Amino acid sequence: xxxxxxxxxxASVVTDDQTQPILKGLNLAxxxxxxxxxxxxxxSGKSTLANVLSGRPGYQVDNGAATLDGTGLLELxxxxxxxxxxFLAFPYPVEIPGVSNMEFLKASIDSLARARGDAQPNTAxxxxxxxxxxxxxxxxxxxxxxxxxxxxxxGEKKRxxxxxxxxxxxxxxxxxxxxxxxxIDALKVVAAGVNRFRxxxxxxxxxxxxQRLLDYIVPDFVHVLxxxxxxESGDKNLALELEAKGYAWxx
Amino acid sequence: xxxxxxDQLVEAGSEYHAGFVTDVESETLRPGLDESVVxxxxxxxxxxxxxxxxxxxxYAQWQQMREPTWAHVHYPPINFQSISYYxxxxxxxxxPRSLDEVDPELxxxxxxxxxPLHEQAALAGVVADPAAVGTPAGxxxxxxxxxxxxxxxxxxxxxLAEAGVIFCPISEAVHSHPELVQKYLGSVIxxxxxxxxxxxxxxxxxxxxxxxPKGVRCPMELSTYFRxxxxxxxxxxxxxxxxxxxxxVSYLExxxxxxxxxxxxxxxxxxxxxxxxxxxxxxxxxxxYPGDENGKGGIYNFVTKRGVCAGPRAKxxxxxxxxxxxxxxxxxxxxxxxxxxxxxFYSVALTxxxxxxxxxxxxxxxxxxxxxxxxxxxxxxxGSENCYRGLVRISPTAQNARNFTQCDSLLIGxxxxxxxxxxxxxxxxxxxxxxxxxxxxxxxxxxxxCQQRGIExxxxxxMIVNGFCKEVFRELPMEFAVEAGKLLEVxxxxxxx
Ligand SMILES: Nc1ncnc2c1ncn2[C@@H]1O[C@H](COP(=O)(O)OP(=O)(O)OP(=O)(O)O)[C@@H](O)[C@H]1O
Ligand SMILES: [Mg+2]
Numbered sequence: 001x002x003x004x005x006x007x008x009x010x011a012s013v014v015t016d017d018q019t020q021p022i023l024k025g026l027n028l029a030x031x032x033x034x035x036x037x038x039x040x041x042x043x044s045g046k047s048t049l050a051n052v053l054s055g056r057p058g059y060q061v062d063n064g065a066a067t068l069d070g071t072g073l074l075e076l077x078x079x080x081x082x083x084x085x086x087f088l089a090f091p092y093p094v095e096i097p098g099v100s101n102m103e104f105l106k107a108s109i110d111s112l113a114r115a116r117g118d119a120q121p122n123t124a125x126x127x128x129x130x131x132x133x134x135x136x137x138x139x140x141x142x143x144x145x146x147x148x149x150x151x152x153x154x155g156e157k158k159r160x161x162x163x164x165x166x167x168x169x170x171x172x173x174x175x176x177x178x179x180x181x182x183x184i185d186a187l188k189v190v191a192a193g194v195n196r197f198r199x200x201x202x203x204x205x206x207x208x209x210x211q212r213l214l215d216y217i218v219p220d221f222v223h224v225l226x227x228x229x230x231x232e233s234g235d236k237n238l239a240l241e242l243e244a245k246g247y248a249w250x251x
Numbered sequence: 252x253x254x255x256x257x258d259q260l261v262e263a264g265s266e267y268h269a270g271f272v273t274d275v276e277s278e279t280l281r282p283g284l285d286e287s288v289v290x291x292x293x294x295x296x297x298x299x300x301x302x303x304x305x306x307x308x309x310y311a312q313w314q315q316m317r318e319p320t321w322a323h324v325h326y327p328p329i330n331f332q333s334i335s336y337y338x339x340x341x342x343x344x345x346x347p348r349s350l351d352e353v354d355p356e357l358x359x360x361x362x363x364x365x366x367p368l369h370e371q372a373a374l375a376g377v378v379a380d381p382a383a384v385g386t387p388a389g390x391x392x393x394x395x396x397x398x399x400x401x402x403x404x405x406x407x408x409x410x411l412a413e414a415g416v417i418f419c420p421i422s423e424a425v426h427s428h429p430e431l432v433q434k435y436l437g438s439v440i441x442x443x444x445x446x447x448x449x450x451x452x453x454x455x456x457x458x459x460x461x462x463x464p465k466g467v468r469c470p471m472e473l474s475t476y477f478r479x480x481x482x483x484x485x486x487x488x489x490x491x492x493x494x495x496x497x498x499x500v501s502y503l504e505x506x507x508x509x510x511x512x513x514x515x516x517x518x519x520x521x522x523x524x525x526x527x528x529x530x531x532x533x534x535x536x537x538x539x540y541p542g543d544e545n546g547k548g549g550i551y552n553f554v555t556k557r558g559v560c561a562g563p564r565a566k567x568x569x570x571x572x573x574x575x576x577x578x579x580x581x582x583x584x585x586x587x588x589x590x591x592x593x594x595x596f597y598s599v600a601l602t603x604x605x606x607x608x609x610x611x612x613x614x615x616x617x618x619x620x621x622x623x624x625x626x627x628x629x630x631x632x633x634g635s636e637n638c639y640r641g642l643v644r645i646s647p648t649a650q651n652a653r654n655f656t657q658c659d660s661l662l663i664g665x666x667x668x669x670x671x672x673x674x675x676x677x678x679x680x681x682x683x684x685x686x687x688x689x690x691x692x693x694x695x696x697x698x699x700x701c702q703q704r705g706i707e708x709x710x711x712x713x714m715i716v717n718g719f720c721k722e723v724f725r726e727l728p729m730e731f732a733v734e735a736g737k738l739l740e741v742x743x744x745x746x747x748x
Binding site for chain 2: 054055058077078079082083087088093094097099103104107108111112115147148164168
């Protein structure tokens with residue numbers, strides 16, 4: 001059994017006037033310890049996959065299943081999936097004015113601990129840990145007092161997502177274009193964060209358009225998602241090939 | 252069709268933790284209002300002749316007046332003859348006494364509500380029931396407690412007396428400090444100021460009286476706790492706070508009522524007088540019963556609150572957290588008469604289900620270099636209506652006056668309404684007036700961002716709403732800021748499906 005098992009997943013996006021099928025029979029197995037990169041043309045369904053796995057409203061599952069460590073995800077509330085260990089790094093992190101980063105992180109970590117029946121972390125220790133993580137991602141500790149993503153630059157928001165990833169330490173991390181909008185140095189900092197997160201018992205799904213990220217976070221597998229299906233899988237060399245040839249030769 | 256999660260939140264009923272009834276025998280006057288009722292109330296309290304006449308004069312004026320209709324609220328006509336204008340627990344009919352003599356049934360009521368009436372317990376910081384949110388509860392706080400029409404207990408009287416502070420029921424102050432009462436009663440809000448103020452002036456029952464002598468910093472927070480218990484009664488309390496030159500006081504008011512199917516009227520008057528260099532900080536946590544999710548029952552909260560900065564550099568600051576009442580009609584205001592005086596209004600008004608709120612402030616600049624700040628946060632959920640109404644008036648004499656107004660509305664779901672009516676009357680072109688306004692929604696994206704980090708929906712909503720209110724909560728005394736946050740959470744319970 002893999003850590004994440006997605007089988008024959010069909011899902012649609014639901015808008016006011018229509019229901020449009022996007023994922024059309026997607027299969028993906030991520031074992032513990034693995035990093036899977038997902039690439040593919042714009043509009044092919046990569047973010048839809050991330051959203052459906054994490055339970056974002058506005059999508060409808062038409063068929064198929066997704067399990068984490070054997071537990072079905074698709075029936076669960078979004079917060080239950082998070083409590084089980086699903087983490088989504090958002091491509092466009094949202095601002096929550098007036099709620100400080102620190103307060104948000106505390107609410108989050110306490111909720112996870114409560115759900116798992118763990119003791120709530122000691123506050124002083126927690127604050128120390130968060131400060132340490134912030135500085136490892138080149139984030140000024142002053143950020144922790146500011147509202148969640150309030151007035152953060154694009155790159156700062158992305159680094160904030162990685163800080164949350166490291167703090168919450170989920171089983172499965174789905175990173176949706178975390179590399180976009182980062183300057184060259186920030187890209188390295190973020191990649192180092194992801195590498196620091198990786199271990200033998202967790203898994204990473206890395207959605208990206210750029211081969212360059214994969215120089216820093218070396219994937220075990222690279223998949224090409226097109227028109228709602230994975231049409232090609234390979235190792236890191238596939239990404240190099242895509243960089244050279246584009247997607248046309250596959251479709 | 253999947254429903255957005257915000258929409259789903261807005262279904263179901265609310266929970267009101269202070270909704271129980273206390274079983275005490277009460278002496279309640281038959282419903283109805285005429286001169287004899289006014290005279291009865293005055294006689295019941297053994298008032299001097301001048302006050303009886305003052306009430307009768309107010310009653311005569313009230314009869315000439317009409318109920319205001321300009322507010323953005325809707326309710327069937329009130330039958331003022333079906334209300335009882337005086338109700339007191341029988342055990343208390345001889346007026347307030349010492350704590351040991353208070354009916355144990357009443358003491359239990361306040362214990363349930365989390366109001367520390369036992370001074371030792373309060374000093375030790377032992378607070379009865381933290382579930383009773385929206386009520387003042389904390390260590391260093393003196394409390395005056397008003398149950399229906401009478402004040403039943405005031406704590407820490409001796410400690411305050413040592414500092415020269417007078418804190419007692421207004422019915423007592425009429426006898427113990429008649430010169431102060433006579434001088435200031437109605438000096439800020441004249442009898443005929445408005446319909447409800449006139450009614451209150453005629454039939455006011457009890458309330459708190461505070462006097463802080465020259466140069467004294469009140470050694471503890473003062474607070475009054477109002478509770479309506481009896482059926483078909485109105486509560487007409489009257490509060491008068493005088494801060495003499497260079498003094499300082501922080502005062503908090505809290506309120507609850509049982510859940511009843513009928514509407515009940517609460518028409519209070521609060522007058523504040525800050526003399527030169529004095530400062531009054533007045534905070535309200537209003538949690539009257541809001542009615543059920545269909546709008547049945549609940550308190551009509553029609554209140555007149557006004558302060559005057561009578562001398563130079565005086566400061567009056569109103570902070571209110573309004574979550575209760577079926578209808579709220581309330582505009583705590585400041586008359587900035589002294590030069591360099593300062594007026595502030597910080598408000599959080601939350602409406603859910605069928606609640607209606609029309610609230611805001613008036614800042615009347617008369618002195619030179621006067622300054623006012625208005626920060627209003629309106630939160631609407633369910634099918635409620637929330638309206639900010641504010642007036643900034645700069646008189647010709649108010650050279651270099653400054654006002655800053657910030658008015659933010661937050662909507663939860665799409666069946667509720669938020670409205671803003673800012674009025675500016677500027678008669679002096681040296682004035683600086685700034686106005687900022689915003690309307691936002693608790694978005695599905697924000698909720699999902701919280702849920703994706705494991706935070707459950709209800710907590711996520713309350714966290715987002717608390718964040719929105721931060722600038723106002725900051726102004727509350729510490730122990731009440733926490734209560735206010737909890738109260739929002741409880742009041743939003745109805746909004747979470
Ligand atoms: N909320 C929505 N409303 C309407 N259409 C949507 C919505 N979400 C996704 N879609 C549509 O679904 C398709 C797949 O979108 P998705 O965001 O999954 O693509 P993607 O592979 O992540 O693309 P990109 O590389 O541009 O990020 C697109 O055609 C998109 O327009
Ligand atoms: Mg995408």
